[in-house]
Amino acid sequence: MKALALFSGGLDSMLSISTIVKQGIEVEAIFISTGFGPLNTELLKRRANMAGASFRVVDICDKYLQDVLLNPKYGYGKAINPCIDCHGYMFKVALSMLDDLNASFVISGEVLGQRPMSQRAQALKSVEKLSEDKENKILRPLSAKLLPPTLPEINGWVDREKLLDFSGRGRTRQMELAKIYGYSDYESPAGGCLLTLEAFKNKIIDYIKFNKLDSSNAKLLRLGRHLRLPNGAKMIISRNETEGNAILEMLDDKNIKMSEIITNKIGAISLLDNNASDDDIKLACSLALAYTKNPNDGECKFNNKIINAKSVDKSLAQKYFIV
Incomplete structure (x- = not known):
């Protein structure tokens, strides 16, 4: 049995991977590069390996600009961050890769209620709708016990009782679990998306006022x-x-x-x-x-x-x- 993990390099992503790996399931961490996240993929690879997963980078910069950043269905946060659309799109990409990578389901490190825009209960439903997850293959190990059972749980691929019930913005339980799993290097909290920064928002708005934004120039903006x-x-x-x-x-x-x-x-x-x-x-x-x-x-x-x-x-x- 194999799962694909949406991987940001942050602590929650690492914890979700280890939680599934400890159930004897192979995990491949997928860092989906939009051009606005972390640049040090070697660091991300090291953290994915520490959590027990292999690692892969998937570049979606060009399609992300047109399909998500410039035309978000659910709008932006305080900056120019289309978080709901972004998460939905990443899940959609990962789900489309399942057959090619011989995997059965997708996991993420999302925690219910942790982020006000994209991780509220209603927002998670919107994310699932955008992802086109018709078979209910998206599992969130850190908050699974607070959410309806998914296909991996229903089919017995994953033991629901060994999943977690994290919620809210506190990080105490994550830090405690990191010690149990023996992590020596992690980022807490997860971050690094430039789209959440007001200054970067202004750079993008300025650029598209004068030119058409493409992935090359988006990378230069940073x-x-x-x-x-x-x-x-x-x-x-x-x-x-x-x-x-x-x-x-x-x-x-x-x-x-x-x-x-x-x-x-x-x-x-x-x-x-x-x-x-x-x-x-x-x-x-x-x-x-x-x-x-x-x-x-x-x-x-x-x-x-x-x-x-x-x-x-x-x-x-x-x-x-x-x-």
């Missing part, structure tokens, strides 16, 4: 300081070396319509829209110089053009930050 210049050009300035290298790697993607501003000085990596106006290019070059280690007037290169620019104070950039 890197660097984002600025919108007076004539509409988008500028990105890295915050550290690691982020700068990640930004440069993304320039190999043909969907990224931005180029680096080269200052020949040590400092932040700066990108600018390829179709920026002359005035925005001059301003962007001045801002790029401001974020070098020794800011002063200098020569910049952008799209094979040489621009003589005057360095400005970093505080000027704050005027254009998308926050």
Whole structure:
């Protein structure tokens, strides 16, 4: 017997896996990548393995943008987080994979009443409707005793008496169970979705005002300081070396319509829209110089053009930050 687990890398996901594994059931943890969750999949793999599961990444970025993020049936939370639609879509993806992966049902680490938008009793029903779970194959091990029996319980694949009755926003019982299971590394509470952050909401709203959002540019939104210049050009300035290298790697993607501003000085990596106006290019070059280690007037290169620019104070950039 095998189950697929929707896996976020958080403590609840790990606990749900171990609870099922201890019943002698094989579990494969599925991290469904929307482009807005954790980036460190090696860390996720380690945590899945610790809980007793194998691990797989499933990338749904492109379809997620159009099918869920930009057109949610149940709307958004406080930011731009379509949590009910998101959970339903992830379950639908996992259910569609059961036959190919020789699995019989799907589990998740959801706890009844833990999250106000997506884990209320009524919200769980909405999630199940969106998932098209016509055979009742979705099992939530941590709250199963508080919910109607599912197919895995009815058929005897899973012993319902060995499942749990967690509810509410408290974490005490989860922490106690983590000690029993011997976890040495876990995130508590689970998190990492950028869509729940107000600042990230503003970046998305700003972007779709000027361009069509695709998975490549959605991933770029999570890197660097984002600025919108007076004539509409988008500028990105890295915050550290690691982020700068990640930004440069993304320039190999043909969907990224931005180029680096080269200052020949040590400092932040700066990108600018390829179709920026002359005035925005001059301003962007001045801002790029401001974020070098020794800011002063200098020569910049952008799209094979040489621009003589005057360095400005970093505080000027704050005027254009998308926050």
